[in-house]
Amino acid sequence: MQILLDFIQNNIELFYVVILSVFLGIEVISRVPSVLHTPLMSGANAIHGVIIIGSIIVMGEASPDNYLVLTLGFIAVIVGTLNVVGGFVVTDRMLEMFKTGKKAASKTTKEN
């Protein structure tokens, strides 16, 4: 118990950040039209790709002759980058199709 209390005391800013972020996440999302659920999920998916920073730190701190860590870290950086880059590109491709109302209509008439 004491450990936990000390931990909270020592990291009180972190706890504030966590709690505020939880509410922020809820607040930001709660009024989204169902049309955007898929792109939003995909966009959020890209954002948690920020985990890649962790893998960069792992690689950066690993000594150059520790091959096990290097291999694991290398894979971690690859999959992390996949998550970030792929996530943002897919989201963009989805949203590319949501040309809003009138713009899309005028574009189609021009094409026809």
Added chain:
Amino acid sequence: MQTNILSICYLIGSVSFIIGLKMLSNPATARRGNFISAAGMGIAILGTLLLYQPSGTEFHNYGWIVGAMVIGTIIGSISARKVKMTAMPELVSIFNGMGGLCAALISIVEFGRIGTNHEDMHVLSILAGMIIGSVSFAGSMIAYGKLSGKIKDHAFPGQHIFNLVVLLVVLLMSAFIIFGDSTSFALIFYGILGLSLCYGILFVLPIGGADMPVVISLLNSFTGIATACAGFLYNNPVMLTGGILVGSAGAILTILMCKAMNRSLQNVLIGSFGGAKASAGPATGEEGTYKEISLSDAAMVMGYAHKVIIVPGYGLAVAQAQHACHELEKSLRKNGVEVKYAIHPVAGRMPGHMNVLLAEADVSYDDLLELEPANEEFGSTDVVLILGANDVVNPAAENDPSSPIYGMPVLQVWKAKSVIINKRSMRPGYAGIENGLFFLPNSSMLFGDAKDVLQQLINQIKEI
């Protein structure tokens, strides 16, 4: 100095994630929102690469890091560019799994670096990141397999209890590592890793394919939490805020998706569809007879109608028929027919899936009707053409309390004068239940692949 600039980079990153998410929830700003998050991510990553100073040692292995990033970028952008719009949900699931894998790998490396006098909380964040990350990874891979039809639903009696036991064992083993006195935990740690992967697989395996979007959204939220755990571990604010933000936003999104289907999350996860099938299946059975309509008759009926509403479903997506669908709309319009689309919020495999597909085929945004306006218009509609949709037009959702989908809002297509249903066969839809709509007197079936059928319809209508 360096560290100060890095902190500012992370601050910019965090803020851009918040603004990006906010903008993503509005159709007009969504694309810019995505771009802003991506830019913030870029700043945070570049900042880490150039400015991060590990305590005690130097920053090593630049070559490896950049090399891995180049490989990841190439694979990621090519697969994201090349993927067909219909396979989008699968790809999102894969990318989500990659994030989970990344979190798990980081934890594995960090576990190897723990000394003997470790801090409990430090170990806790490593374990939490590893468990959640690997559950998310394994679960996402199964979800991918299900969406692409490679993996079928598997469930055995008592699976939920078995899953709970696995989870409990994982928690007990973790507690043993944190509170135990022993110094050699490696074996237990890898045991936890293995069990977490198993749990991820077992957790997703029994859930029906139609519910995969909800599952992916939930796993997305999990990966967010795993990211936040790693953020805790490194005391890294951008990972922490980004992770928590996605964790909570993902959770809310999951609940919103469930609401759109009028089901509870518990219902999705425990899989009432699987259980209810046995009891409700035989009762509703294959009653009555359906009638078929020939292509030329269908073309006649539609060509001479005043108003036609098209209801697209997953069948349209698998057949890649969105362009043919738009062609049909155009040729009907030439004959003076009013054409609209009725989009159910969960038509296809993901909410908004149909909107994306039809938008790809240049169907105007203004012709897409949402559930409620569509239901108001069906009464004055001559022909409803259903393209591979099933559960979202099932009248049982409104009039059969024993049906597993009872209470889900559906498109009331039966109010129209006639309903033409294009399906490949009489097989039930994803929820595995019979559809009474097919046996109504004003319905007729038009069997065949959506794309072929549409093309032949277009040819026939042009001849009218």
